[in-house]
Amino acid sequence: MIIQLKKEITADEKQHLEQQLNQLHINFYPVVTQRGTYFICTPKEAFDIRKVGHLNGILDVHRVKGKHKMVSNKWKVNNTVIDCGDDVLIGDGKLTVMAGPCSIESEAQINATVESLKQNGVRIMRGGVYKPRTSPYSFRGLGMEGLKMFYNACQQNGIKIITEVMESGQIEEMMPYVDIFQVGARNAQNFNLLEALGEVDKPVMLKRGISGTIDELLYSAEYVFKSGNEKLILCERGIRTFENAYRNTLDLNAVPILKEKSHLPVIVDPSHGIGIRKHVAQMALASAAVGADGLIIETHKTPEKAATDGQQTLSFREFEELMQKLKVFETAFASS
Amino acid sequence: MIIQLKKEITADEKQHLEQQLNQLHINFYPVVTQRGTYFICTPKEAFDIRKVGHLNGILDVHRVKGKHKMVSNKWKVNNTVIDCGDDVLIGDGKLTVMAGPCSIESEAQINATVESLKQNGVRIMRGGVYKPRTSPYSFRGLGMEGLKMFYNACQQNGIKIITEVMESGQIEEMMPYVDIFQVGARNAQNFNLLEALGEVDKPVMLKRGISGTIDELLYSAEYVFKSGNEKLILCERGIRTFENAYRNTLDLNAVPILKEKSHLPVIVDPSHGIGIRKHVAQMALASAAVGADGLIIETHKTPEKAATDGQQTLSFREFEELMQKLKVFETAFASS
Amino acid sequence: MIIQLKKEITADEKQHLEQQLNQLHINFYPVVTQRGTYFICTPKEAFDIRKVGHLNGILDVHRVKGKHKMVSNKWKVNNTVIDCGDDVLIGDGKLTVMAGPCSIESEAQINATVESLKQNGVRIMRGGVYKPRTSPYSFRGLGMEGLKMFYNACQQNGIKIITEVMESGQIEEMMPYVDIFQVGARNAQNFNLLEALGEVDKPVMLKRGISGTIDELLYSAEYVFKSGNEKLILCERGIRTFENAYRNTLDLNAVPILKEKSHLPVIVDPSHGIGIRKHVAQMALASAAVGADGLIIETHKTPEKAATDGQQTLSFREFEELMQKLKVFETAFASS
Amino acid sequence: MIIQLKKEITADEKQHLEQQLNQLHINFYPVVTQRGTYFICTPKEAFDIRKVGHLNGILDVHRVKGKHKMVSNKWKVNNTVIDCGDDVLIGDGKLTVMAGPCSIESEAQINATVESLKQNGVRIMRGGVYKPRTSPYSFRGLGMEGLKMFYNACQQNGIKIITEVMESGQIEEMMPYVDIFQVGARNAQNFNLLEALGEVDKPVMLKRGISGTIDELLYSAEYVFKSGNEKLILCERGIRTFENAYRNTLDLNAVPILKEKSHLPVIVDPSHGIGIRKHVAQMALASAAVGADGLIIETHKTPEKAATDGQQTLSFREFEELMQKLKVFETAFASS
Structure with missing residues (x-):
């Protein structure tokens, strides 16, 4: 699962998201690139994606099941130029x-x-x-x-x-x-x-x-x-x-x-x-x-x-x- | 070396060719297909190709040095159709x-x-x-x-x-x-x-x-x-x-x-x-x-x-x- | 699944076994070698092995789940000499x-x-x-x-x-x-x-x-x-x-x-x-x-x-x- | 060719060797390790090894023809411990x-x-x-x-x-x-x-x-x-x-x-x-x-x-x- 953050996310919103993920026992790995900020999550079990998706500061949540995450087109449908x-x-x-x-x-x-x-x-x-x-x-x-x-x-x-x-x-x-x-x-x-x-x-x-x-x-x-x-x-x-x-x-x-x-x-x-x-x-x-x-x-x-x-x-x-x-x-x- | 025989080669001419090859100590392997008759020769040493090429009944003599003979385009320049x-x-x-x-x-x-x-x-x-x-x-x-x-x-x-x-x-x-x-x-x-x-x-x-x-x-x-x-x-x-x-x-x-x-x-x-x-x-x-x-x-x-x-x-x-x-x-x- | 038949199985017993397998919708492939007679079964679903195992003429029934059957040591525990x-x-x-x-x-x-x-x-x-x-x-x-x-x-x-x-x-x-x-x-x-x-x-x-x-x-x-x-x-x-x-x-x-x-x-x-x-x-x-x-x-x-x-x-x-x-x-x- | 130098080779002797190699148009690559000093030579043509071998400061000259030089046992016969x-x-x-x-x-x-x-x-x-x-x-x-x-x-x-x-x-x-x-x-x-x-x-x-x-x-x-x-x-x-x-x-x-x-x-x-x-x-x-x-x-x-x-x-x-x-x-x- 890839959580794509809004560019204008506040520090408070980010902290809140992290707390929520911790409470749900979801491991996450933060990625910051030239183009965006992401949390790559590897939950041990399936869970209700809506428990995260509604939070402030989140642009989108993508299910990416395979081995590859950020390079996969399961979350980024358009080809990268x-x-x-x-x-x-x-x-x-x-x-x-x-x-x-x-x-x-x-x-x-x-x-x-x-x-x-x-x-x-x-x-x-x-x-x-x-x-x-x-x-x-x-x-x-x-x-x-x-x-x-x-x-x-x-x-x-x-x-x-x-x-x-x-x-x-x-x-x-x-x-x-x-x-x-x-x-x-x-x-x-x-x-x-x-x-x-x-x-x-x-x-x-x-x-x-x-x-x-x-x-x-x-x-x-x-x-x-x-x-x-x-x-x-x-x-x-x-x-x-x-x-x-x-x-x-x-x-x-x-x-x-x-x-x-x-x-x-x-x-x-x-x-x-x-x-x-x-x-x-x-x-x-x-x-x-x-x-x-x-x-x-x-x-x-x-x-x-x-x-x-x-x-x-x-x-x-x-x-x-x-x-x-x-x-x-x-x-x-x-x-x- | 591939010796391509004429279609109308006579039995005598063929025998003469074989004798000549034997005298020159050239191993040869006869191949008869729908399209022609060939002798595939694997001489142990280089020799003067003219000693064979002038004989009656021979259509052409081709030098084919590689491992493959009949399938090589070293003797058959045009593609097979x-x-x-x-x-x-x-x-x-x-x-x-x-x-x-x-x-x-x-x-x-x-x-x-x-x-x-x-x-x-x-x-x-x-x-x-x-x-x-x-x-x-x-x-x-x-x-x-x-x-x-x-x-x-x-x-x-x-x-x-x-x-x-x-x-x-x-x-x-x-x-x-x-x-x-x-x-x-x-x-x-x-x-x-x-x-x-x-x-x-x-x-x-x-x-x-x-x-x-x-x-x-x-x-x-x-x-x-x-x-x-x-x-x-x-x-x-x-x-x-x-x-x-x-x-x-x-x-x-x-x-x-x-x-x-x-x-x-x-x-x-x-x-x-x-x-x-x-x-x-x-x-x-x-x-x-x-x-x-x-x-x-x-x-x-x-x-x-x-x-x-x-x-x-x-x-x-x-x-x-x-x-x-x-x-x-x-x-x-x-x-x- | 491999069903190993007794050497002394009668024609009647064999026919009865075949009927039983057909009734259970189990495909089977008969194998007769120098050493024995076998039915190799590839049932589409799991089923109660006892429905077959009690029949007369059967020496043994072996579960062999992998791709290979007769050559597998899942049914023949001792090495072949x-x-x-x-x-x-x-x-x-x-x-x-x-x-x-x-x-x-x-x-x-x-x-x-x-x-x-x-x-x-x-x-x-x-x-x-x-x-x-x-x-x-x-x-x-x-x-x-x-x-x-x-x-x-x-x-x-x-x-x-x-x-x-x-x-x-x-x-x-x-x-x-x-x-x-x-x-x-x-x-x-x-x-x-x-x-x-x-x-x-x-x-x-x-x-x-x-x-x-x-x-x-x-x-x-x-x-x-x-x-x-x-x-x-x-x-x-x-x-x-x-x-x-x-x-x-x-x-x-x-x-x-x-x-x-x-x-x-x-x-x-x-x-x-x-x-x-x-x-x-x-x-x-x-x-x-x-x-x-x-x-x-x-x-x-x-x-x-x-x-x-x-x-x-x-x-x-x-x-x-x-x-x-x-x-x-x-x-x-x-x-x- | 590997030229193995003596440990006690003087600067003069080394310079003289280099001059000799240059005169013979032999490319050389100097290697200094914990155990010795070597010149790896890749001459373009065969030449008389004695023109180098007699010089002062040289321990030995080894012909090593293959692609690998220092790791080859063509010059170092005993196994490395x-x-x-x-x-x-x-x-x-x-x-x-x-x-x-x-x-x-x-x-x-x-x-x-x-x-x-x-x-x-x-x-x-x-x-x-x-x-x-x-x-x-x-x-x-x-x-x-x-x-x-x-x-x-x-x-x-x-x-x-x-x-x-x-x-x-x-x-x-x-x-x-x-x-x-x-x-x-x-x-x-x-x-x-x-x-x-x-x-x-x-x-x-x-x-x-x-x-x-x-x-x-x-x-x-x-x-x-x-x-x-x-x-x-x-x-x-x-x-x-x-x-x-x-x-x-x-x-x-x-x-x-x-x-x-x-x-x-x-x-x-x-x-x-x-x-x-x-x-x-x-x-x-x-x-x-x-x-x-x-x-x-x-x-x-x-x-x-x-x-x-x-x-x-x-x-x-x-x-x-x-x-x-x-x-x-x-x-x-x-x-x-």
């Missing part, structure tokens, strides 16, 4: 594309990418400055220096930035330069990081774990939400299975399941999914067809020279072709 | 839909389905009469009696039949009533069945194993082909992973990979894939978007009363809506 | 070892193996004459000729034979030469084969499917049992997972789970499990420690020259060392 | 048992556990004070207060403490009270945490990721090692597969593979592995049989009342029985 500023929206019914290189490498690289994005009407650029790498001897990213370079180029061009944060200690430093914090697959259950991002008033995109279940992804989102941040985006990026004919098993089944269970927007990452350049566009089109709210795509001027992930990165020309196909798709179904 | 008769084609660049119930139950059920298919321009009906069931105490299908009933209704209406065969002993009896033999996921590596189907001049659709790799699916197709039957269709139907939020992980990644490696048409089964009725249509649309040659869909007049698989079966109305969406998709991309 | 003849037992509390080559290759190979088995007190020899191979171009076994050679050598030395049968059509021909029929992982859900083996009065060892669940293995055993054959052995041989550092993930967890759920003996195949020669012995010892009733081990005079599976096959010396370790283990725990 | 102080060793050829509750709950609980451990000769106690939980609404541990309580009880009794650290920010605070830092499965690729633990001079036990490969576990260890800490322990705790008949698929195959590749000790966690109380002891015995250096076992005075993981926790009596079986096993193989 993430506002990244400057009319850049995610989850508003259109397909939002984020694109850019795996790793930020140089100013020239950023500028070339920004040009390509602008020509295709893309408003969000991806690019890693802290790279989680399986081997400690691989390239690890340009760090804060790279991020500032990234920020300067994008800000001048009205492009928003999504980039990965790897631990809570990095958040403060990165904050001024980031529009959307990305949590990578390897940190999908780094609960300390998730809670720290709950205290931030910026959108957070959570990637599904390397072999994370859909339930676990929703629980991870719940961690961020209950810590205070409603601006959440889910991301399907492929799971680990026995099949080795491609990089990961991009699980498009997850999209309708997540949309059925949650009010949060769902982005698909076909680049890390199938992980093979020549097949990325087809998986991207299928992602649109299956109902994704957006895509995150790796693109690079010269993929074969990219510092990381070149084998799954589209050239600018391939990226442009994909964008045109996506428009054909959107137009067809907008008019149908 | 399966002709089911009466202008019913699979793999001709259009999306071929097969639809019908999981199990054949009654004449009334068949007739109602046939009507629905005709209204939607569908020419191939699915329906099981031998059902592989995990539990021996579950409904096992109507057998030959059901198949004959199925055949009578379809023949009168110009509808082709696809149905599952479970062991080689059933083939002869089923033959007159079947247009496409289906091999189920549990029999994906039943090599005796595969070889027996190689001796049949009817199309065969092979489902990927329950956790079969893409390579294994191609090897299974190779079994049928080298036993004499080129009329092969591959089918992605979902794999077994750790995720339990749906029935199987429909692996749309497999479609572009299979199309990249093989000349055989690829069908997707979203019903057995995601296995949840309300999500089947979205997965079907994504299957079209990812490049499938066709779909196999479970539909039933009253899914909630179906003998088997009702939870993943579309009602006729839902099926019609899906067919319309597929047309929107095909039209958009045909004109683009 | 398989008698292969000549005092060769499986499931009698001692560790039964079966060993031999992957494939039967020649008389010399068989004789050498027989010698090695005799020196180590092993009474059951394995060896494939029909080999299921992923690629159609691999060695497929010597067939019936190999089996007869195998039989002649073993019979003279008091050694029992276990070998794989691949389809129902092979059973009759193989019957005189086989002591235990093995069903391979790829045929774990070949239900036609399982039912055909239900009509045979010889022990059958069922391997777990390539990614078969424990439940599915028990269902496959149920297929054989309800078709008339109680002489069943289960075999864990490794499952398919994401891990590629070895051949299969030998799942020793399955052993205690199977022993908890079923009365059937459980054999472990560490050779196909981990699939790496130098680690087979350690996995074998762990299999004994986890409670397996026996082991099936690949051994060959010259593993590096074996026609198949040489990489996981023990030399005779390695096999002897393993047998000695197993004896140390058994002695330690017999006296503890 | 971890000294936890007070003669508590891990990896010395004997089976080291760590045991205790999943979560630290109270002083009474700790004291009761300490008593049980002492009676069974166990010198290391496990117990979580920071608990990673899938749901944010589950019990999260007693934190630092619990850890101090834990420390006081153990120190008085000569018991060492192993407990989980969840992020780098916690290390400093926990340091005085911890003997072995444990990294949980969900943080197996939290590279920031791993590097922070590299700067600590205390043993670190790394659990394999929820679906981590063996290679990834070794890479994670490499992260800690190259950051300066050689006191590393690996832990197999079960992987995620399709099978749901138990909690995780405890992968005993991983033990011989890890021992083959690395010089680090390997601990098995059968409690989190199979996750079912009545089967933990059998899996523990199998772990000993397969060559593990130790076990980590959950035990509790009253498992049914444990705050977390009660379903897989042994009672003290069950734990004692297991310890006796392990002694039988060790005795048998010590004398064999």
Whole structure:
């Protein structure tokens, strides 16, 4: 059960509500976000909801029976729309594309990418400055220096930035330069990081774990939400299975399941999914067809020279072709 | 290496070729199908292909280095088109839909389905009469009696039949009533069945194993082909992973990979894939978007009363809506 | 619910029981095996068991609530002991070892193996004459000729034979030469084969499917049992997972789970499990420690020259060392 | 290639070595640990090792070709023995048992556990004070207060403490009270945490990721090692597969593979592995049989009342029985 409080609830009314819940022996967990204040209640037994619902200061009481609470669409029927500023929206019914290189490498690289994005009407650029790498001897990213370079180029061009944060200690430093914090697959259950991002008033995109279940992804989102941040985006990026004919098993089944269970927007990452350049566009089109709210795509001027992930990165020309196909798709179904 | 023989090769020319191969110490495996005669050669060392290529009776010599030979598109560049008769084609660049119930139950059920298919321009009906069931105490299908009933209704209406065969002993009896033999996921590596189907001049659709790799699916197709039957269709139907939020992980990644490696048409089964009725249509649309040659869909007049698989079966109305969406998709991309 | 009938039940008594069950609206499925006659009942509602239990001709009535019936130890409390003849037992509390080559290759190979088995007190020899191979171009076994050679050598030395049968059509021909029929992982859900083996009065060892669940293995055993054959052995041989550092993930967890759920003996195949020669012995010892009733081990005079599976096959010396370790283990725990 | 420097190498000698490597165009990565100083070299081409080996200040030069360097036993032939102080060793050829509750709950609980451990000769106690939980609404541990309580009880009794650290920010605070830092499965690729633990001079036990490969576990260890800490322990705790008949698929195959590749000790966690109380002891015995250096076992005075993981926790009596079986096993193989 979720009790949604009125914004103008008084301290007295709140105290009265708490007393009432205590008397009814209902455990409750207070959640305060940018958008509202909630009590998440886990009563041990069924009880008459009217005993609480009539109290002053309460906006609504929602029955939410499943395992997930704040991320469930059992209480929030309308889909959440993430506002990244400057009319850049995610989850508003259109397909939002984020694109850019795996790793930020140089100013020239950023500028070339920004040009390509602008020509295709893309408003969000991806690019890693802290790279989680399986081997400690691989390239690890340009760090804060790279991020500032990234920020300067994008800000001048009205492009928003999504980039990965790897631990809570990095958040403060990165904050001024980031529009959307990305949590990578390897940190999908780094609960300390998730809670720290709950205290931030910026959108957070959570990637599904390397072999994370859909339930676990929703629980991870719940961690961020209950810590205070409603601006959440889910991301399907492929799971680990026995099949080795491609990089990961991009699980498009997850999209309708997540949309059925949650009010949060769902982005698909076909680049890390199938992980093979020549097949990325087809998986991207299928992602649109299956109902994704957006895509995150790796693109690079010269993929074969990219510092990381070149084998799954589209050239600018391939990226442009994909964008045109996506428009054909959107137009067809907008008019149908 | 595949040596493709001329149709009019003489016995003398063939013997001469064999002698030549023996002299060169090249192992060869003769394959005779409805469409041609081939020698599959696995030489231990590289050798001068011209020593064979000039011989009389040889149509062409193809280098095919990978593990798969006859099913590889390294020798057969054009996609295989399966002709089911009466202008019913699979793999001709259009999306071929097969639809019908999981199990054949009654004449009334068949007739109602046939009507629905005709209204939607569908020419191939699915329906099981031998059902592989995990539990021996579950409904096992109507057998030959059901198949004959199925055949009578379809023949009168110009509808082709696809149905599952479970062991080689059933083939002869089923033959007159079947247009496409289906091999189920549990029999994906039943090599005796595969070889027996190689001796049949009817199309065969092979489902990927329950956790079969893409390579294994191609090897299974190779079994049928080298036993004499080129009329092969591959089918992605979902794999077994750790995720339990749906029935199987429909692996749309497999479609572009299979199309990249093989000349055989690829069908997707979203019903057995995601296995949840309300999500089947979205997965079907994504299957079209990812490049499938066709779909196999479970539909039933009253899914909630179906003998088997009702939870993943579309009602006729839902099926019609899906067919319309597929047309929107095909039209958009045909004109683009 | 399982109703176990008396051996001496009269036709009249049986008819009376059937009438009574019909009157009570209880579906029942008759099972006749070498050891007894049973009615498996699946009543739709709970009912008073005494309404049936007092009837003449009934030996016992067992409540068996789970999915599996005849293979469950809810009705058969004592473990099943398989008698292969000549005092060769499986499931009698001692560790039964079966060993031999992957494939039967020649008389010399068989004789050498027989010698090695005799020196180590092993009474059951394995060896494939029909080999299921992923690629159609691999060695497929010597067939019936190999089996007869195998039989002649073993019979003279008091050694029992276990070998794989691949389809129902092979059973009759193989019957005189086989002591235990093995069903391979790829045929774990070949239900036609399982039912055909239900009509045979010889022990059958069922391997777990390539990614078969424990439940599915028990269902496959149920297929054989309800078709008339109680002489069943289960075999864990490794499952398919994401891990590629070895051949299969030998799942020793399955052993205690199977022993908890079923009365059937459980054999472990560490050779196909981990699939790496130098680690087979350690996995074998762990299999004994986890409670397996026996082991099936690949051994060959010259593993590096074996026609198949040489990489996981023990030399005779390695096999002897393993047998000695197993004896140390058994002695330690017999006296503890 | 690993160049191991002499402890008494002078600054001049070191500089000279660096110059020589630069001249030979050999990339090198310096590693300084508690036990030694190393240069990890990744030359692009093969070169004459003697051009480096003769220089002053070099103890040894090792060819290590695989992906893993410092954790590989290609350069360090003898197994690493971890000294936890007070003669508590891990990896010395004997089976080291760590045991205790999943979560630290109270002083009474700790004291009761300490008593049980002492009676069974166990010198290391496990117990979580920071608990990673899938749901944010589950019990999260007693934190630092619990850890101090834990420390006081153990120190008085000569018991060492192993407990989980969840992020780098916690290390400093926990340091005085911890003997072995444990990294949980969900943080197996939290590279920031791993590097922070590299700067600590205390043993670190790394659990394999929820679906981590063996290679990834070794890479994670490499992260800690190259950051300066050689006191590393690996832990197999079960992987995620399709099978749901138990909690995780405890992968005993991983033990011989890890021992083959690395010089680090390997601990098995059968409690989190199979996750079912009545089967933990059998899996523990199998772990000993397969060559593990130790076990980590959950035990509790009253498992049914444990705050977390009660379903897989042994009672003290069950734990004692297991310890006796392990002694039988060790005795048998010590004398064999």
